[in-house]
Amino acid sequence: MTRIIHRREFLRETAVLGLGLTAFPALKVLAEFESSLPNTHEVDRRWYRTFDGTHTQCAVCPLNCVLESGQTCFCRTRRNHDGKLLSHAYENPCVISIDPIEKLPLHHCLPSQNTLSLAVGGCNLRCLYCQNWRQSQAMPQTLKNFELRASDVPAKASSKQCQIIAYTYTEPVAFFEYMTDIAALAARNRVRNVCASAMFINPDPLRELCKQIDAFAVALKGFDEKFYDRVLGSRLAPVLKAIETLRAEKKWFEIVTLIIPTYNDDLDKIREMCRWIARTVGPDTPIHFGRFVPEHKLKDLPRTPVPTLERCHQIACEEGLRYVYIFNVAPHEANNTYCHACRKTVIKRLGFKVLENHLSEGRCGFCRTAIPGVWV
Ligand code: SF4
Numbered sequence: 428m429t430r431i432i433h434r435r436e437f438l439r440e441t442a443v444l445g446l447g448l449t450a451f452p453a454l455k456v457l458a459e460f461e462s463s464l465p466n467t468h469e470v471d472r473r474w475y476r477t478f479d480g481t482h483t484q485c486a487v488c489p490l491n492c493v494l495e496s497g498q499t500c501f502c503r504t505r506r507n508h509d510g511k512l513l514s515h516a517y518e519n520p521c522v523i524s525i526d527p528i529e530k531l532p533l534h535h536c537l538p539s540q541n542t543l544s545l546a547v548g549g550c551n552l553r554c555l556y557c558q559n560w561r562q563s564q565a566m567p568q569t570l571k572n573f574e575l576r577a578s579d580v581p582a583k584a585s586s587k588q589c590q591i592i593a594y595t596y597t598e599p600v601a602f603f604e605y606m607t608d609i610a611a612l613a614a615r616n617r618v619r620n621v622c623a624s625a626m627f628i629n630p631d632p633l634r635e636l637c638k639q640i641d642a643f644a645v646a647l648k649g650f651d652e653k654f655y656d657r658v659l660g661s662r663l664a665p666v667l668k669a670i671e672t673l674r675a676e677k678k679w680f681e682i683v684t685l686i687i688p689t690y691n692d693d694l695d696k697i698r699e700m701c702r703w704i705a706r707t708v709g710p711d712t713p714i715h716f717g718r719f720v721p722e723h724k725l726k727d728l729p730r731t732p733v734p735t736l737e738r739c740h741q742i743a744c745e746e747g748l749r750y751v752y753i754f755n756v757a758p759h760e761a762n763n764t765y766c767h768a769c770r771k772t773v774i775k776r777l778g779f780k781v782l783e784n785h786l787s788e789g790r791c792g793f794c795r796t797a798i799p800g801v802w803v
Pocket residue numbers: 485486487488489490491492500501502503505551600601
C-alpha cells in the first residue's frame with residue numbers, strides 16, 4: 428500500500444517482531460503489555476465474547492484471537508483485561524495527514540479532493556515488504572500518537588477543507604472501533620469516509636463497516652494461498668470472500684495489487700486474478716498495479732520493472748477489465764482514466780495529481796457513456 432511520504436518522527440521501533448516471519452505463526456498471542464494505558468476503549472460486544480470467566484475471543488477478523496487475561500492479540504491493538512476486550516487503538520492515531528484521494532489509490536471517487544488521512548499502529552497481517560512497517564508492526568502505545576477524539580475528527584477534517592476522511596496507511600481492521608465511530612459521526616455531518624484495507628475481516632463487521640464507508644481501496648495482494656501464507660502471514664480465501672461481500676453490499680471499491688518481483692509477478696496468476704475479478708465482481712471494477720519499492724524485510728529486491736507492470740496492465744485489459752491503472756510510476760499513460768466506449772481520456776493525471784477532468788455528471792464528456800464510481 429501507499430507509503431507515508433510526509434516527515435514524521437518515529438520515537439520507537441521496538442515492536443517489530445524478530446521472528447523471520449516466513450509462515451503464519453501458530454500462536455496468535457504475541458505479547459503482554461502491563462503498564463497502565465491511556466485511551467483504552469472496550470471493543471463493541473457484538474465483536475467479541477467472554478468465556479470461561481476471563482477468556483475473550485475477538486470476531487473482527489478471521490483470526491478470531493482467543494486471549495487469556497493480560498494477553499495482547501495478533502494485531503497488537505486489543506488486549507484482554509479481566510475478561511473485557513480493550514482496544515488501545517482508540518483515539519491513538521500515529522498519522523494525521525492531508526492527501527489527495529488519488530493516493531489511496533481511488534481514481535473513481537471524488538477526483539482531486541483531499542482526504543484527512545488517519546492511521547493507528549497495528550495490523551493483522553505481517554507483509555514482509557510492508558511500506559509502513561514502523562507503524563503497522565508496532566503496538567499503538569509504543570508510537571508517538573496525537574490527541575484526537577473520535578468526536579472531533581469530522582470538524583477537524585472540515586477545518587482543513589477536507590470533506591473526506593481516509594482510514595489508511597496501516598490496517599484499519601486493527602483500529603475498527605475508532606474508524607467506525609468516526610465514520611458514523613462523519614456521515615451525520617456530511618463528511619465522506621474512504622478506507623484502504625487488505626480486507627482480512629469477517630463478513631459481519633464488514634457489513635457493519637459498509638454502512639458508513641463510501642468507497643474502499645482493497646489490497647488484493649496476490650492470487651495464491653502460498654504467497655499469502657509465506658509473505659503476508661495471512662490467508663487469501665477470506666479476502667476473496669470479503670470482496671464478494673463488498674459487491675453484495677453494493678459498495679464502490681477499487682482493487683490494488685503491488686507487484687513484488689519474483690514473489691507475485693507470475694503472469695499466469697495475474698491473469699487468473701483478473702479473470703476472477705471480471706467474472707465475480709465485474710469488469711467495471713478498477714484495478715491498480717503498483718510499483719514495489721524495496722522496504723522492510725525485502726530490501727534486497729529491485730523495484731518492479733515498468734515493463735512488468737505494463738504486461739500486468741495488458742493482461743487485465745485482455746481479461747475484460749475496463750479501468751486498469753499503474754501507480755507509483757509517473758508520468759505514465761496508465762495514470763489516466765479512459766472511457767471504455769470512445770477511448771478518450773476522461774481524467775488525465777500525473778501520478779496522484781489530476782490535470783484534466785472531462786467527466787460530466789458521472790459520464791464521459793465526449794460520448795456521454797456512464798463511467799462507474801462515486802462522483803458526487
Ligand atoms: S482483529 Fe485483531 S484481535 Fe480481532 S481477531 Fe483479528 S487479529 Fe485478533
